[in-house]
Amino acid sequence: MRFALPTCALVLLSACSQHAPQLSSEEQVPAFNEARxxxxxxxxxxxxxxxxxxxxxGEALTLDYLSKAFAAAGLVGANDGSFLQPVPMVSYTASESQTVTLGDLPMHYRQDIVLGSRHDNQGVEIKDAPLVFVGYGIKAPEYHWDDYQGLDMKGKIALILVNDPGFALPESGKFNGKAMTYYGRWSYKFEEASRQGALGAIIIHDTKPASYPWSVVENSWTGAQQDLVLDKATQDSRVQVEGWITKEKASELFDSAGLSLATLSDRAASSPVNVALQKSASIAFANKAEYADSYNVVATLPGQGASDEQILFTAHWDHIGLDTSKQGDQIYNGALDNASGTAGILEIARQFATQAKQGKPLKRSLTFVATTGEEQGLLGSRYYAANPVYPLDKTVAVFNLDSTNIYGRTSDYTIVGKGKSQLETYLVEAASGQQRTAVSETRPESGGFFRSDHFSFAKYGVPAVFAGGGNNPVDDATAKYKAEMKAQMKGCYHNVCDEYRADWDLSGALEDLGVYYQAAQRLGNNGDWPGYYAGTEFHQLRPATTKETTTAE
Incomplete structure (x- = not known):
């Protein structure tokens, strides 16, 4: 089902919302410090x-840097005076030496397959486990879809397509068309396989529907894999082995079983499907579990008048770390993803703190959460949302920064998953003030709304946005620079070449910070409680309304 906006939502999104005032002299966006x-x-x-x-x-250095920066700006530690919120985590490290045979085909680690186990089990030893193709691995009653219908997955390993049926058949009306739903995310697929009692789950990688190449899987899913420490029942129900296989090797496996992956994929897009391959898997590798706390950095700028009501800014400070098995450069520096977003919330915090020192504080409080473990599955934001420092029913909104714009100024402004909540109207209006047009992302099939920290809050009904950048450079010179920088950055997502470059044009990023700043400034003083529009996944949790409360006024 496609999400249709009601008439009132369309009015709000057209920048004619009546609840937001015109920009006053006291609401001027400050000049952000580019050098800083x-x-x-x-x-x-x-x-x-x-x-x-x-x-x-690397975490210890990051926590120290961020804590000192927030303190120097005049913010306070939100966790009983501390800037740090402990996040209990466990790191699972699967051995690089793996013996994996699917059907009669031996699999080569990294080249063909990447497997791990999120259990404290010393290792995995699976013999002759039946392989079952379960289409997209989706059980969604609201879409009348169940790829597991009639199956008993106990002792079996699921082979699963990436994304959801809407990607394959965007004009069919299935799911959300080309825009990925949460059912298309890898995290959901492993969760559902676990709920079905499967022994293991392996996703068949395909670059277009995944929206990233195999190299991202190889770089992100090898080495230590962090996760939250879960309760025993949840942990015990999880699949014993999970991972990815290349499309090429999966096709070879299906061929050996007398089946066609291409044909079955077409069937899977049209209707729920599951097919036993009449082949089995044998998997063996050592596995290590290590427990340690990681930390979110949580800093608050108290409001005056409605200080118990919170507006959150989030950005994940973590990246992939070191890979000592690599030749040459072994450091995944993560400059764009997401040192840039973390620097962004620091700069916004400093500017709001300066305004407060000058006698112009917001009525509502602002809290800046630099999260841990986003790259491992939104771990820090998931933990905060489940264990909030401030109650979620007092959390008005979340603005998330993840990889800022390094390609220069744009005439448009991208809102990922545009059309979900009234919170977006603040961005539309702020961008309009910069003579920019708010647009949806160009590749909704990549599931961007479900891939960063704002989603952890959306699942609890807190209006959350992920926005910034655009596709249309403001002039020919910027377009030329963008094309050149895009060529330099090609392949650097989750790779060692994501390094800071002194020639990055950050003027567009600074404008994006201004959009977030102005949106939070208005929301921080006007008492509105934005909600989710009817027809979206989160409407029932906090519905949009035409009546706004005035607690902060």
């Missing part, structure tokens, strides 16, 4: 920080 912004990005992504992996020396 650059220095934060450069420092956090320097080799000294070793790629900022959770529970490493």
């Amino acid at each position: 912004f650059r220095l934060d990005i450069q420092t956090l992504s320097s080799d000294k920080f070793e790629g900022r992996a959770p529970t490493t020396q």
